[in-house]
Amino acid sequence: MLQPIVRMPFFLFFVFSMLAVFSVAQAVTVDCGKNSVSVRWVDVNSQVDPSLLRLGDCPPSQVSVNPQGSEAVFYAEFLTCNIRRLVTTNEIRFETEITSPTLSKSTSFYYPVACVYERKEDWVPPLYGPLLFHTHGQGDLAFGMALMKDDFSDVATTTTFSLGSMIPIAASVAQQNHQPLILLLDECFASTTPELAPDSPVYPLITNKGCLVDSKNANSKFLPRNQLSEIRLSLQAFKFATGEDVYLHCRLVAWEPRDLDSGNKACQYDRTSSRWVLVDDPSQSSLCSCCDTNCQGRKKRGITADSTAVNSVLGPLVII
Known part of the structure; x- marks a missing residue:
């Protein structure tokens, strides 16, 4: 299994693992930004149609298939696409997964993705009283x-x-x-x-x-x-x-x-x-x-x- 490549301009700590029920030559590149995550999935000899992959509940932003292999690119802001936030004493964690439709045991696919950030001392949970x-x-x-x-x-x-x-x-x-x-x-x-x-x-x-x-x-x-x-x-x-x-x-x-x-x-x-x-x-x-x-909506330009x-x-x- 190829190791994921991570570029971390804002990233403080990264957790990434893989579970798949078939073995193919795959690579995943993950960029954890300040408020979003980008994921690039590349497969040399895939049994999965990349257009069917989902990051959480969102389809790829870009898909390509050629003789050299398949590629799917995802971009998602945190808390969209069923990206979950979990806050602990020391860290703030955003996690989701790449999945494909479970058509058979030979083609099902599951790839957990998580971005973990240090929790600043002045950060408090979003709860400020009952009313x-x-x-x-x-x-x-x-x-x-x-x-x-x-x-x-x-x-x-x-x-x-x-x-x-x-x-x-x-x-x-x-x-x-x-x-x-x-x-x-x-x-x-x-x-x-x-x-x-x-x-x-x-x-x-x-x-x-x-x-x-x-x-x-x-x-x-x-x-x-x-x-x-x-x-x-x-x-x-x-x-x-x-x-x-x-x-x-x-x-x-x-x-x-x-x-x-x-x-x-x-x-x-x-x-x-x-x-x-x-x-x-x-x-x-x-x-x-x-x-x-x-x-599915469109993004507002300039905002x-x-x-x-x-x-x-x-x-x-x-x-x-």
């Missing part, structure tokens, strides 16, 4: 998220909710010298842990880049906006982990309001018409047609993900 979570600023943007009273007039005074009742949530982005942006919830999961780990139990609320999947079987819904920089969500209290502490893990994204696409949107399911609807402009609901499959997205945790709350 309000306010993320650190990104560039000239400051994101916030809170449990609210029923009328959204103020922050909630309780974190306990009865099963079936509605949980009001508001998220916002304060824009200082930035162009006007619309705030979106890219994904949200409920979990019993303040930090997501590979074995953390999760309940999906928003997935697939802005699809409120919980609206398909419950009364959860987005509420009409008062302003583009705020988004309001009314979640119906769910059975997941009743009686336990529950944390909501959400990814907040600020985006160009006139440039919504299938990867940057707010969609909910209208059970009356049995279709997905774009909350901010129902006439563009075709952007939501991928909510039952796989939504980095660092300056327009953050991950936040709200909780703990208790459902009884």
Whole structure:
């Protein structure tokens, strides 16, 4: 087995191993950056179609097949593509795997990938009390998220909710010298842990880049906006982990309001018409047609993900 080649401009410590059920001449190059990872997979005599490979749940960014062999190149920002974050006392670890469809024992493929960074002394877990979570600023943007009273007039005074009742949530982005942006919830999961780990139990609320999947079987819904920089969500209290502490893990994204696409949107399911609807402009609901499959958006030129997205945790709350 060829040893992986690692270039480490920001990388402090790297863990990489391989498990495969067939033996071929393969090489993997991994670049762990400050906020992303690049992986190059090369196989001289492969039994795997490189276009079928996945890094987490993302396909390759580039594929080539020629007489000299096959190649797949992946690029992913951390916490996308099902890249998991695990925080310990001394380190912050991002991990996922390269896999292929399990067609047979001779062609199945599994290759764990992990980037591990030293945890700085002033880094703290994203949890700042039971009522309000306010993320650190990104560039000239400051994101916030809170449990609210029923009328959204103020922050909630309780974190306990009865099963079936509605949980009001508001998220916002304060824009200082930035162009006007619309705030979106890219994904949200409920979990019993303040930090997501590979074995953390999760309940999906928003997935697939802005699809409120919980609206398909419950009364959860987005509420009409008062302003583009705020988004309001009314979640119906769910059975997941009743009686336990529950944390909501959400990814907040600020985006160009006139440039919504299938990867940057707010969609909910209208059970009356049995279709997905774009909350901010129902006439563009075709952007939501991928909510039952796989939504892929495009990157915004000139605006980095660092300056327009953050991950936040709200909780703990208790459902009884």
